[in-house]
Amino acid sequence: MNQQLATDIMDARRQRGRVWRTQFMVMWGVIVAALLAFILVTIRLDSDFIQKWLPFILTGVPVTIFVALISIFFASILATLGALGRVSRSPYLNAIASFYVSFFRGTPLLLQILFIYLALPQAGIVLPALPTGIVALSLNYGAYLTEIFRSGIEAVPHGQTEAAQSLGMSDRTTFRRIIVPQAFRIVTPAIGNDFVAMLKDSSLVSVVGVQELLWRAQAAGRPTFQSMQTLLVAALVYWILTIVFSFFQNRLERKMATGDRTPERSR
């Protein structure tokens, strides 16, 4: 009798879950169909045009991924240095690092890109478009990651430092062998997160003429007033890229959060 009731409750709950998921998917379908209808009504889908320009646009994908990858790499290095400065005892290093973070988080990324490309030549520093984009993205994301790395270092429980010290480790050894490896695990998901964001923000470097995805979509659509088609293609590609990399990022996050590497519980 009781047993029966328990099974019934579980069945009912499962049934409600199925209904919810179905409704969820139906709603997605409705939105996508509406979008498609809107596109088909407003423009003629000129398959010749798309066929002609699609390869041109897609050539920007490797450029986008390359810019994002190399920039997240340099950003991580900058952030490591920045975080070291922020947790050091030296007031000078602290000042340098906090100035860096404050300045690059306090000004628009687009302005930073333009500044390097257009303003620095006045000071005799001339960078081509691609390096400009990479430098700007690295500096900007490095500033955000600095704070994340710092909080990662500070998130390692104080008991870890005390245990290391009680074993006679110097501050340096403690930091290098005990704090950094644990902080690294804490911040790895954040790096993945920022990489996905960077995939999209890298489109900003199109303003200086880096021929990445957005630049190519614009270039293809503008002459014949067919930007609707080309920008939609670019949007779709960005969307797919973020879905794919978010998937890997989620897996990474889950891997970091479970298994042997979890911080020990107290009991």
Added chain:
Amino acid sequence: MTLQHVVHPAEIPGSLVAPGAPPILQATAIEKYFGTARVLRGCSMTVFPGETVTILGRSGSGKSTFLRCLNFLEEPSAGVVEISGVRVEADPLRPRHEKASARIRQLRLHAGMVFQEFNLFPHLSVLGNLIEAPIHVKRLPRKEAIELAEGFLAKVGLSEKRDEYPSRLSGGQRQRVAIARALTMEPEVLLFDEPTSALDPSLVGEVLKVMESLAHEGRTMIVVTHEMAFAREAADRVYFMSDGEFVEIGPPQNVISDPQDERTQDFLARFLRA
């Protein structure tokens, strides 16, 4: 009230301590302020090689603070600590320079510590936890460090957990690993801060057993604990702390079974009633 804090080992029945041996640890007139709160009021302690000393006292009386002052995890506001010939004086006004830090590290090498919350390194395996300091502090070759570590793992009965990570161990096993980790640095004195207080009651026994065997093999230990049975059986001497002072010191059969100070009597009466 004046207290004679040195009980000569010869006076202690059943002690393993060789009569006339010089003390291995001497803490003199330790004071500690947290802000303006005076948490330690001139605490002194003398421990001879092979002794097991327990510190009892109510929560918040300053037991942990005193223990942490012994290895300068907490810098005393005043006082001197000397362990196996390494003498460090409190110098809280000046920033600590490299020479002073090196001296404090030297002191810590003579005093292994076991924490209430274990504080194992979660990113390292059990073996990794044990060999980290021997390799990176004592600069032992890896092979030697592993041999040493395996010996101590066997001693705490966890040889088969060698490659496990701390998160996969029970609390009792974690604390035994923490004890083994402290032992791998071969310290002259072991400091324990309520090593069983974070444990499930069913797991307390295995840790106490390890500690008792260490006491019996003649290790010098200072143990802050609420385990009255351990204090009674394993301790050569009991220090009772109240409000930052040691108010009663002596062998357990005196301090625990026949306390003279009324604060000790009060504490024990409450404790036995609880």
